[in-house]
Amino acid sequence: MDDGDRILLAHGGGGELTAKLVNNVILAGLGDAATGSLDDAAVIDVPGRIAFTTDSFVVKPLFFPGGDIGRLAVCGTINDLAMRGARPLALSLAFIIEEGLRMSVLKRVVSSVACAAGQAGVKIATGDTKVVERGSADGLFINTSGIGVAPPGVSVSLSLARPGDEIIVSGPVGNHAIAVLAQREGLSFKTTVESDVAPLNRLVTALLDELGTGLHVLNDPTRGGLAMSLNTIAAASGVAIEIDEHSVPVDSAVAFAAEMLGLDVLTLPNEGKLVAVVAAGASDRSKNVLSDAGAHPRTIGRAKKGSGVTLITAGGGRRVLEAPYGEDAPRIC
Amino acid sequence: MDDGDRILLAHGGGGELTAKLVNNVILAGLGDAATGSLDDAAVIDVPGRIAFTTDSFVVKPLFFPGGDIGRLAVCGTINDLAMRGARPLALSLAFIIEEGLRMSVLKRVVSSVACAAGQAGVKIATGDTKVVERGSADGLFINTSGIGVAPPGVSVSLSLARPGDEIIVSGPVGNHAIAVLAQREGLSFKTTVESDVAPLNRLVTALLDELGTGLHVLNDPTRGGLAMSLNTIAAASGVAIEIDEHSVPVDSAVAFAAEMLGLDVLTLPNEGKLVAVVAAGASDRSKNVLSDAGAHPRTIGRAKKGSGVTLITAGGGRRVLEAPYGEDAPRIC
Numbered sequence: 001m002d003d004g005d006r007i008l009l010a011h012g013g014g015g016e017l018t019a020k021l022v023n024n025v026i027l028a029g030l031g032d033a034a035t036g037s038l039d040d041a042a043v044i045d046v047p048g049r050i051a052f053t054t055d056s057f058v059v060k061p062l063f064f065p066g067g068d069i070g071r072l073a074v075c076g077t078i079n080d081l082a083m084r085g086a087r088p089l090a091l092s093l094a095f096i097i098e099e100g101l102r103m104s105v106l107k108r109v110v111s112s113v114a115c116a117a118g119q120a121g122v123k124i125a126t127g128d129t130k131v132v133e134r135g136s137a138d139g140l141f142i143n144t145s146g147i148g149v150a151p152p153g154v155s156v157s158l159s160l161a162r163p164g165d166e167i168i169v170s171g172p173v174g175n176h177a178i179a180v181l182a183q184r185e186g187l188s189f190k191t192t193v194e195s196d197v198a199p200l201n202r203l204v205t206a207l208l209d210e211l212g213t214g215l216h217v218l219n220d221p222t223r224g225g226l227a228m229s230l231n232t233i234a235a236a237s238g239v240a241i242e243i244d245e246h247s248v249p250v251d252s253a254v255a256f257a258a259e260m261l262g263l264d265v266l267t268l269p270n271e272g273k274l275v276a277v278v279a280a281g282a283s284d285r286s287k288n289v290l291s292d293a294g295a296h297p298r299t300i301g302r303a304k305k306g307s308g309v310t311l312i313t314a315g316g317g318r319r320v321l322e323a324p325y326g327e328d329a330p331r332i333c
Numbered sequence: 334m335d336d337g338d339r340i341l342l343a344h345g346g347g348g349e350l351t352a353k354l355v356n357n358v359i360l361a362g363l364g365d366a367a368t369g370s371l372d373d374a375a376v377i378d379v380p381g382r383i384a385f386t387t388d389s390f391v392v393k394p395l396f397f398p399g400g401d402i403g404r405l406a407v408c409g410t411i412n413d414l415a416m417r418g419a420r421p422l423a424l425s426l427a428f429i430i431e432e433g434l435r436m437s438v439l440k441r442v443v444s445s446v447a448c449a450a451g452q453a454g455v456k457i458a459t460g461d462t463k464v465v466e467r468g469s470a471d472g473l474f475i476n477t478s479g480i481g482v483a484p485p486g487v488s489v490s491l492s493l494a495r496p497g498d499e500i501i502v503s504g505p506v507g508n509h510a511i512a513v514l515a516q517r518e519g520l521s522f523k524t525t526v527e528s529d530v531a532p533l534n535r536l537v538t539a540l541l542d543e544l545g546t547g548l549h550v551l552n553d554p555t556r557g558g559l560a561m562s563l564n565t566i567a568a569a570s571g572v573a574i575e576i577d578e579h580s581v582p583v584d585s586a587v588a589f590a591a592e593m594l595g596l597d598v599l600t601l602p603n604e605g606k607l608v609a610v611v612a613a614g615a616s617d618r619s620k621n622v623l624s625d626a627g628a629h630p631r632t633i634g635r636a637k638k639g640s641g642v643t644l645i646t647a648g649g650g651r652r653v654l655e656a657p658y659g660e661d662a663p664r665i666c
Contacts, residue, residue, distance in 0.1 A: 010659025014556020014602070017659045041386035041417045043483050050383060053374035054425035054478055055461045058469075084374045092387030092478050096429070128388045128476075132664060136391075138469040143461075145387055145425050145478035150376050223347020269347070326343025326350045331465060 007101040012131025022129060025103065026093075029110030033117040034124045035090070042125035044090055046149060051086035053077055054145040060331040062105065062139055064183040066175075066194030067271075069142055070112035072333060075199045075271060076222070077144040078120050082201040083218045083274070085156040085208060086148030090125035091117065094143040099134045109140065120199035122146075154208060160216040161237035165303040166283040168276045170203060171196065171296040172249040173226050177268035177332050178257045187260075191253040198272030206289040207276060215286075217277035222333060224324050225267040229275050230309045231323040237277075240306030243321065246314045249298045266311075267324040269332045277303065340434040345464025355462060358436065359426075362443030366450040367457045368423070375458035377423055379482060384419035386410055387478040393664040395438065395472055397516040399508075399527030400604075402475055403445035405666060408532045408604060409555070410477040411453050415537040416551045416607070418489040419481030423458035424450065427476040432467045442473065453532035455479075487541060493549040494570035498636040499616040501609045503536060504529065504629040505582040506559055510601035510665050511590045517664075520593075524586040531605030539622040540609060548619075550610035555666060557657050558600040562608050563642045564656040570610075573639030576654065579647045580633045599644075600657040602665045610636060 011021045027034055035042060057073045074091065081088045093113060097106065117124060179195040182188070200220060207215050217237070221229035226248070234241045250258075250265050258265045278286050283299045290297040309321040344354045360367055368375060390406045407424065414421045426446060430439065450457060512528040515521070533553060540548050550570070554562035559581070567574045583591075583598050591598040611619050616632045623630040642654040 009663050013659045015657035041384045041413045044383045046383050050377045050379050051374045053459050054427045056427045056429050056463050058463045058465050080374045094387045094389045096389050130389045130391045132391050136471040143476035324348035326346045330342050
């Protein structure tokens with residue numbers, strides 16, 4: 001390419017230079033992960049009910065242990081679809097790039113998008129690229145929107161938790177936030193904490209196949225963490241939720257780092273974990289299929305009559321677990 | 334709201350403050366234009382073939398004569414769907430907001446989104462809101478993605494222009510770019526030029542109803558303008574295109590401003606115009622239905638055997654009209 005190794009403002013102009021950037025860097029980097037030409041609009045054959053979602057990603061820094069903004073964007077959007085019980089069908093990929101970004105950075109991100117899309121079995125169907133002047137954006141922002149097919153008969157919803165239901169988390173919490181924060185602040189701990197960023201669609205398919213209508217609620221505890229997720233479910237379903245603090249899985253390096261940083265691990269965003277609310281008695285079967293799919297699930301509590309989320313502490317005490325108010329850790333996703 | 338009149342970083346945290354922003358400002362401002370709760374993923378019933386598109390908007394300034402970033406985002410995405418012959422069904426709406434943005438600015442933009450969506454008859458189905466620190470973005474960026482239904486039997490495509498076809502533009506070109514540039518540079522002319530930003534879906538429906546398979550190509554000349562649009566069509570269809578320069582409609586204030594700024598009006602982005610390539614003999618009927626729908630269409634040229642785009646000048650000379658290389662006018666959309 002004749003544009004050297006940095007993004008120019010002219011790369012956003014919609015002319016030949018934009019076409020070169022899209023063809024030589026983005027489409028070439030996506031390879032099989034793209035459906036073809038990334039037209040302004042893709043046409044996709046689908047039967048039935050469509051799930052539709054959007055997310056913008058502004059994570060800082062762009063690269064962190066265990067992932068980067070490209071992997072995060074693909075997984076975040078796939079996971080929003082999967083949490084509605086939908087099979088992801090196609091993603092869009094829109095870049096807002098700051099003038100001067102190194103071409104090699106964009107290439108690494110595109111390659112990571114392709115890799116995550118391949119892992120989840122989803123194609124990029126349409127895209128957009130804008131460039132803004134130096135100082136007008138922080139390197140690179142990505143929006144991924146997605147459509148998925150909601151299979152007939154699947155009805156998972158935030159409002160379907162019932163008293164007696166059991167609550168499962170698919171693995172340890174807090175890893176993504178600590179990985180990003182440690183990288184950003186230049187902190188190092190004895191053990192490097194890696195982000196958990198991963199597509200959850202295969203875990204969801206396994207759960208749906210095993211439980212059918214016994215799977216009541218799915219949610220991924222991203223911004224606001226487990227605390228936000230559980231409060232959202234309790235409020236939407238009109239139930240109380242009781243969590244056993246000691247049964248919430250937290251890696252020791254994450255617990256240590258959160259303690260050092262003065263952060264509550266229950267409010268930290270995750271990018272590769274799900275909360276499932278399942279019918280009474282279905283938790284063992286749920287954990288078996290999740291384990292078979294490579295997760296490390298734990299039963300962490302139950303739904304009851306009432307309202308709000310209560311944490312039963314290691315010592316047997318009880319405290320209310322509130323939804324976080326504002327922002328403990330900005331630009332984690 | 335207890336957050337005063339500016340956006341805080343904490344508005345992006347995913348906690349209660351984010352919920353308040355989404356409910357009190359975004360959902361309240363959208364009113365009937367939203368399908369309901371703007372869940373992480375919306376589920377929509379559809380039959381058949383789906384068109385899917387995405388666009389990010391970084392226009393500077395946010396407000397300009399004739400429109401703003403909100404109207405632009407809705408219309409741009411609706412128009413991408415309409416250019417595939419698809420009926421727009423649902424939009425997503427994702428904000429990246431710079432900390433410190435005035436709440437009143439966000440409210441104006443949301444209200445403008447609602448108005449444009451209402452005009453086009455399309456709902457906002459899902460959304461996302463991120464906040465980045467002061468200096469990390471330029472006020473406000475918006476991504477709108479969209480899905481539409483491609484009716485059976487409709488096959489408009491960039492590759493379907495045939496020798497003998499006639500080429501129509503739905504109205505004068507250059508207005509959007511000049512309106513934004515004049516506002517940004519603080520230029521004033523005797524006549525204020527207003528942006529043409531508008532949804533084109535109703536014009537497309539009228540054309541499809543009248544012409545059926547006689548409608549071969551649709552394209553909206555956005556970034557890169559008419560020059561980019563015509564070159565794209567010629568290349569995709571493997572035909573030559575000949576344009577009569579004097580028949581391309583340009584408002585006199587736009588022509589004057591473009592001349593002053595040293596810009597070629599044929600390369601300037603439009604946001605409410607379409608190019609239609611129609612079967613030989615169908616141009617009068619096309620112009621009639623476009624006129625009835627409120628447009629000011631003109632036949633500007635024809636497709637021939639060969640390749641490339643040729644401009645026949647007022648004096649009868651011929652020159653090649655090339656696709657623009659880079660960027661004449663950054664951040665117009």
